[in-house]
Amino acid sequence: MRKKLKKLKKDCRGESYIDTAIGVLCLMLVVALAMVLFPVFIQKQQLDTFADEIVRQAEIVGSTNVSVRIEELKAKTGLNPEIYWDCDYYSGNKVQLNGDINVTLKQRVNIGFFVFGSFPIELQARASGKSEVYYK
Known part of the structure; x- marks a missing residue:
């Protein structure tokens, strides 16, 4: 019985090298996938912040005419999103x-x-707020 175990043990010598190589290959594929997906999550976060900041600016000035702030954010983030406003307009x-x-x-x-x-x-990305300006 012991001879069979020793013989079986001798036959599996190179198996751990193959397992290690396959494990490293799988790890590299996961790292490569992460490197592709993480920038998307960063852009989503930047887009959310972009929306929050232009809505805050619109709240302060009481208007959707915040093109200067939009251009600043486009230059800062490198994003160029399509922007859709939905507001209770008073005039213009x-x-x-x-x-x-x-x-x-x-x-x-x-x-x-x-x-x-x-x-x-x-x-x-969506953001909402309330105007802080009173027009007579």
């Missing part, structure tokens, strides 16, 4: 005190996994 771009201000930002991002192709997805 003005929003009366306590009027709703809603914004939706949409940004298309490509997730590519090296030579396996590119997969476009659309990131969307």
Whole structure:
């Protein structure tokens, strides 16, 4: 019985090297996938912050005419989202005190996994607030 165990033990010598090589290969694939996906999560976070900041600016000025702040954020983040406003307008771009201000930002991002192709997805961020300006 002991001879069989010793013989079996001798026959499995190189198995751990193969297991280690396969484990390292799997680990590298997971790291490569993470390197592709993490920038998308960062862009989503930046898009959420972008929406929050332009809504806050619109609340302060009481208008959706915040193009200067939008351009600053575009330069700062490198994003160029489509911007959709949904507001209770008083006149022109003005929003009366306590009027709703809603914004939706949409940004298309490509997730590519090296030579396996590119997969476009659309990131969307929403923010809302109330105007803080009273118009007579």
